[in-house]
Amino acid sequence: MVRFKHRYLLCEVVSDDSRCRLSLDDRVLVGLGRDTTARVHGTFGAAACSVGFAVRYLNAYTGIVLLLCRKEFYQPLWSALPFITYLENKGHRYPCFFNTLHVGGTIRTCQKFLIQYNRRQLLILLQKCTDEGEREAIQKAVTRSSLLEEEESAEEELSDSAGEATKATE
């Protein structure tokens, strides 16, 4: 097919300050990305990766952000991401940093990766958990995600990992 090829950067916003997540907004993120690339790579870099630059998905609760960029010029953006040290919104500055999880060619691959990643995170959480009540809550979350998957998914590899997850919960 004839189309523009893209790169999707799946990032995680890590911040100590919980208020940081408040100001997580796509407009803020776009501005931040553009500014940082301009600072790091100059006007050319900024212009190159501002074409087709967008935020495809963000989740303030988990801090997951999916950035979209043209395939030809995703590297300036990628290399600029470590230089983001704070999130600015309405005059407040919240220190944070970006953790790139995955670079993919389609949304779909990023989503698949995200599923895997989240599941791993949940298991880690479960292992490290000390409080009994919380442990229960996490277990519930894990089972629900795997149950949902059993209902809906048709992919074998996912069901395999779901089996692992249930095993781990027991």
Place this chain on the structure above:
Amino acid sequence: MSNAKERKHAKKMRNQPTNVTLSSGFVADKYVKHHNGGGKPFQRKKQEPHLGTSRQRSVKMSPQLSSEPDVNEQSSSKIMFKKKGGWKAGPEGTSQEIPKYITASTFAQARAAEISAMLKAVTQKSSNSLVFQTLPRHMRRRAMSHNIKRLPRQLQEIAQKEAEKAVHQKKEHSKNKCHKARRCHINRTLAFNHRQRKNIWLETHIWHAKRFHMVKKWGYCLGERPTVKSHRACYRAMTNLCLLQDMSYYCCLELKGQEEEILKALSQMCSIDAGLTFAAVHCLSGKRQGSVVLYRANKYPREMLGPVSFIWKSERTPSDTSENRQLWIWLHPTLKQDILDEIKAVCLCLEPIESSVCIPNPLLTPAQEKSQTGPDDEKISKKRKRKDYQDAKSVKKLIGDGTRDPSQPRSWVSSATGITVSDLTMELNRFRLIGPLSHCVLTAALKAALIHTGEADTEETPHHWWIDSCKSSDSVSLHQRQEAVFQLLGGISSPAEIPAGTILGLTVGDPRVNLPQKWSKALPDPERFQDNEKVRQLLLEGVPVECTHSFIWNQDICKSVTENKISDQDLNRMRSELLVPGSQLVLGPRESKIPILLIQQPGKVTGEDRVGWGSGWDVLLPKGWGMAFWIPFIYRGARVGGLKETTVHSQYKRAPNIPADFPDCLAGSRVAKEQAKDLLEMYKRRPPAKRPNYVKLGTVTPFYCPWEQLTQEWESRVQAQEASEASAPGGKESDAPVPGKIHQPSHEASREPEVMDTECQDQEGNERVLDQDASEKLVTATGSQLCVLRNRKLLKQLSVWCGPSSKDRRTPCRGHQDLTREACLSILAHFPRALVWVSLSLLRKGSPEPHTMICVPTKEDLLQLGQDQHYCGPQESRHSDPFKSMILKAKEKKKMAKKQNQGATSSEALAPGAPATGQEALTLGLWSGPLPEVTTHCSRTLLGFVTQGDFSMAVGCGEALGFVSVTGLLDMLASQPATTRGLVLLRPPASLQYRFARMAIEV
């Protein structure tokens, strides 16, 4: 635009998870669900009492998704953001409300929700394609959409859903019967009969429909061209092997009555000038087939009706008294109505014979047919019969022209002349075999009927007519002679060796009985006929007159033969019951005997090269037997062609194609109009940038040929020329060659006279006398009408004049006039607006196409051609397109009107009318409005148009056939020097390049 783009984007993203943000704060209540499909009013209401004064909304929708609140999405997000933490939020003081830490359970739940959202997005496909289309190429399998099990198992479920959706969308099956019921014989026959109400099917229709592109033409369903790639193969078959065509769509008219009366009546419709008429000796005896061009009574040479071929029944039959003759006229279906009406008028046959008392062609009423078939119903019920009524109980296959209204008369009788005219359309099958191997195919496929000898089992057989005829020794010996002649045909290498139009009658056995097991090519056997005296005698003398007798002329016998045909099913059953499988089936006296008539078709008769090309045999069969003969012919190596092959055949024969190449007859002009309409539609279907701009190319009429205007313009041109000459001193007296202007180069004039003298003057004298008495009635009556020159004498003269040089002209020119002004004038006086059929062959490159213009080369062109060996031809300069600006203006106007419409709806009624009509009249790239002068529109004067043209595989260069104006031709020939006489320029409608071609008139 942007709206559509947005919608497209929204559709693409509908399954993607939405953004989850905490834009302005957190909701106080722990049971309130944060939902990102926040457009739902009932939930907002539910929130409001809790929130009180707060305006905050927990989740903000991303802007591009606002158009599609998804219910599924919402349900998932409900789960997603259920919080136990009890985060408090307000517009002011967010800082103190936010907890200092995150509980693990919240975090885990957020993650779980995200997982489920992503899972949903991943598993749902977002594109519009079907499931199997998303598979990579190498994993696709045939008929995947039909059978879900061919998909990978994990996709089967989705595909199942899709298939169910598709089933609902598909419209209900129109037939209420199941497949098996539809295939059942009676229902099938009913359906077939129903389907041929409008366009009659030939008997070979089903065979053709499986292998050919079918077209509905002339009231028939005909095969146009084979679906396989076979242009060259069919040409080879015509030249070296055998090509078979079903010509049953040709119509047959029968005239019965006294010979003198018929001849007297028909002589009004044709002229001796145009060749042999119905009264030609060979034809009248029934020995040969003749062909003639019919005109409206006493209107020759105008008001042409069309070309026909005819056969007389030979006189020698004991039953018929000699004064009662039978004449069959075969013609193209487009010409039928005109000719039939004219013949009826000429023969004074205006009283239709009622079908019940119809003598020559009994068309039974339903009641009669029933009563006839009543007694032996069991026996015949399975047999094919024609059926003119819809009776559910005894549905029978339609044979012949069964769809015709039975009450419509098919024959007419005249009380004054005693002539009966009847329409035998579809009563006979006509198959045409073309090519040298047609003899072999015929002799291999057909076997003469066995003479009936046994007397015992006469009652059992239905073939009484044959038994009766076998009783007389005369007819038996005649049959044996016919058989002998037929066998001798196998020894003749090409049908062209036999005199043109030879007729041979025959009675043959059922050709299905000795059908070979496998397809094979029948090849000639030269050993068998070497030094055969009889073959040589046959070639010299032709088929004797007696042998042309056939029982096919007798309607009653034909009818009985059709009715008593053993069905294919019965025949196959008998074959299967044979003691030794695969052995020859011997039916004995039960075998059908079929009377047939073989007519030799002359191939190329005009011109000098390839004489006899494309000759062959026509086989006439009684109706109902079409398929029984068709398959055996094919099994003996005949290749089948369609209508396109007919066109190619006539083109290589350099003969005009019926009916497209007869511009002066009604059918021809009708066909031309239809063709123009089709071509225009095709042209309009392309975008303006992808089609030639004919205005710029200087082609005024790319889709049709304006013959009327062409001839008219040439007439007025020549008249104007003469007038200017008359005003000049001494121009009027044109007996002596006037230097410069006059047609004959002086050196020639000095050489010729002593040779030609007397004859020329005689001829001229004759011409003048003819002129005197004929011109009054001809010119005054129909002087203004278009006609095609078919006078053989004049054509011969023209063809000699067209010849390239004087030397060539010398030898055959005995008895011909020289090209003088006098001669030209005498022709022009007779035919002021005539066209003549010419054939053109290109000198070098170029392949002409229909509607190519034939132009007169200028002196410089000819000069350059003589100097430069590789000179291709001049080029037309590009014309300007005055219509383009008009079209643009109209478009702008329309736009303005549209804008105004949008602004003020009050002007709605006024605006769209005017520009719409303007738009319709103008098509970009076509000349609109009245035509300009076609002859002088381009840099070279227009002479005529090509009607058929293509690369000729027979000659190896481009060849074209067409018409030129006689006036223009004479004018051109006169002004050209003798060495290059007959050279013209051809220019296709979509090209600027002229190409040189040599013109010839073949007689």
